[in-house]
Amino acid sequence: MQGLITLAQDPAAWVALLTLVVMEVVLGIDNLIFISILTNKLPPENRERARKIGIGLALVMRLALLGTVAWIVRLTTPIFEIFGHAFSWKDLILIAGGLFLVWKATKEIHHSVDPVDHKEDMVGGAASITFSAAIGQILLLDLVFSIDSIITAVGMTPHLPIMIVAVMSAVTVMLIAATPLANFIAKNPTIVMLALGFLLMIGTTLIAEGMGFHVPKGYIYAAMAFSALVEVLNMFARKRKKSDNTTA
Incomplete structure (x- = not known):
């Protein structure tokens, strides 16, 4: 308790907290766009519940990962090398997440441009998806973004309480903004295409980061x-x- 009081009286800690909250909120935009597009595939009565459950489980996941910071940091340790570039588990996770986003966004763009073909959609199935499938895919992307943001947070501050408060603040913002953003995207078809373009760019960036090219x-x-x-x-x-x- 004394350590928390001392930390609360440190101006540098408040600056670190504010910086980390802003960073977490900005990084959460990527995740929020994906959640909005994915949950809009569900029946209207299930959309808001899926967003809240998906984001709520994301909070639990991030807090659990914060409890294993020492293990998370070790994910940056190289495990093998190809053509002179060393790859770590973090790199492989970013590449896998990037490929997933690129594939999903490309599928959805294809069906937006060619609405006659409805054999597959963003989730590789029918035009609509099941509730559990939506939650599962939200958590899959949450895992990728969570590991990336936590490793970044560890590099910004050594204080676990600051990381926890920053994560909780960012997820709270996501909960508040999720439904308005999803409704706005659903009502504006051109925004849907723009959002898919964002996902495509984000996926490409994740792949580049995993390959060692800092963007x-x-x-x-x-x-x-x-x-x-x-x-x-x-x-x-x-x-x-x-x-x-x-x-x-």
């Missing part, structure tokens, strides 16, 4: 923010044009 996250999120801003302006323009045509 600054700032560039990725700046590109996503700029693309989203352009699409919002396009939406306002279409709405204004429709309003003018109705008036005329």
